[in-house]
Each structure stands twice: as structure tokens, then as C-alpha cells.
Amino acid sequence: MPWTLKTIKKINSKKSILIEGLPGMGNVGKIAVDFIIDDLKAEKVFDVLSPKLPNCVFVNEDNLIELPSISVYYKKVKDKSIFLISGDTQPLDETSCYEFCNEVLKLCKKYNCKEIITLGGVGMQKEPAKPKVYFSGNGKEIIKRYNHSKNLNGLVGPIVGVSGLLVGLANNVNIPAVNIMAETFGHPNHMGLKGAKEILNILETKLKLGLDLKKLNKEINKLQKDMFNIEDINENINMEDIEDLNDIQEKPEDKWDKSYMG
Secondary structure (H helix, E strand, O other): OOOEEEEOOOOOOOOEEEEEOOOOHHHHHHHHHHHHHHHHOOEEEEEEEOOOOOOOOEEOOOOOEEOOOEEEEEEEEOOEEEEEEEEOOOOOOHHHHHHHHHHHHHHHHHOOEEEEEEEEEEEEOOOOOOOOEEEEEOOHHHHHHOOOOOOOEOOEOOEOOHHHHHHHHHHHHOOOEEEEEEEEEOOOOOOOHHHHHHHHHHHHHHHOOOOOOHHHHHHHHHHHHHHHHHHHHHHOOOHHHHHHHHHOOOOHHHHOOOOOEO
């Protein structure tokens, strides 16, 4: 099989919710899911194995090599069983994405998953002060459950990757699925902490996970402070020294817009 799930720990779950947050625009979904995993101390229960993961390795802070990975975590929260998908990467191509999503749906059927939630970001030309959140789903009932009825057709573009495809394919196995996206600055190196916070606020309200969002506030404040320091440094740079770069660099507004999400 191109994609297989290696069991790390056996669990017994009869009713469950799956939340997916793999890397994408601003890493909004990944930041949100990783925060939930850390805050709830969720346990890793499956490793996702595939020869279709990227042919690269990462170097960690100890200069040790790590292979790219995707994992499934699990946490029992009161009467809810929560599965969380996080990782270093998304499937690399369209076929791999379909294969991966179908394996996830097999997992959902095995553990009687009642709802799928996928998370992502919407790329903007600059960082929004208060990111808007967008909802879409595979049925009117689940969209209504999240109290959102605004018509997004034409407002945002196609939802690229697992966060979109998993919602669409969930119809094939009769599982309600919703996609939640928050606005973020569409720069490849930007961390969408503000967008992730907006999504986490919604998940906490709807699912009552018991998250400590004050921790994320500290991270946002620290990031903003770092950004101010960078701006101070930039003001002291002699612009004549880098004038030639203007001819070879794209302007942000030429490269990023609301049509790309994931």
C-alpha cells in the first residue's frame, strides 16, 4: 500500500472526532493542531508510512537527521475521543493526496468517527489585525452547527490539499465534515499564529476541549515584539545598498492572494 498506518498504541474508541492540521498557508492548521496536541498532552497512536513522502530529511537542533513524518494523536476529553493529524508535510501530488485521504477515512470508519474537522489558512497581501474565519462543509447541517451561513462562492478560491479533499471525500463514507480557515499573511515564511488563535477559539467554544489559550497569547506577543525589532533594523539599512534587488524580487501583492488556501 502507498500509505499505511503503523500502530504505536492500541486504543478503544466508539465515538470520535478527527481534526486535521497539516502544513499549509501560514501553517495555520498545523499551529492550531500542534497546540491542541501539546496542551492536552495527546498521545501518538499511529505513524503514517509511505514511500511517497518527500525525498528529503530535516536537521534538528542537535544536528541529527530526521525523516519527514505524519502522525495521528489521540486524547479522550470527557465524553469525546479526539484524533489529531499533524506532521511535517502534505502528500506531494494529487494521486498521493487522494490515497492519503482514503486511508484517513478508513481510520475514521474503524473508530466510528462522527465528525471530521480540517483546518487551514487563507493567504492575504498583508497580515490582518483581526483575521476573519471562513467555514465550508460537505453538508448544510454541519455548516449550520457551526453557526455560519455566509456564501463563500467567489469569495475564496479552491481549497488545496488534504484540508479540502478530506472534506469532499468524507461524503463517500457518510461522515459530516467541515473545513475552517483563517486569514493570514500569504508569505512562505510567515507563522499564522493570529489565525490559529481564531480557529482555536472556535474549536474551544464548540468542542469544550479545555484549552489554555493564554499560552498562545504569549507566543503571539513574543512574535510581535520580534517583528518590531526586525522593522527597527530594516529602517537602519542603507536602501541604496540593496536597490539592485528590486529588479529581481517579486512584490508580495503579485505573488499572494486569497485564491490559494491549504
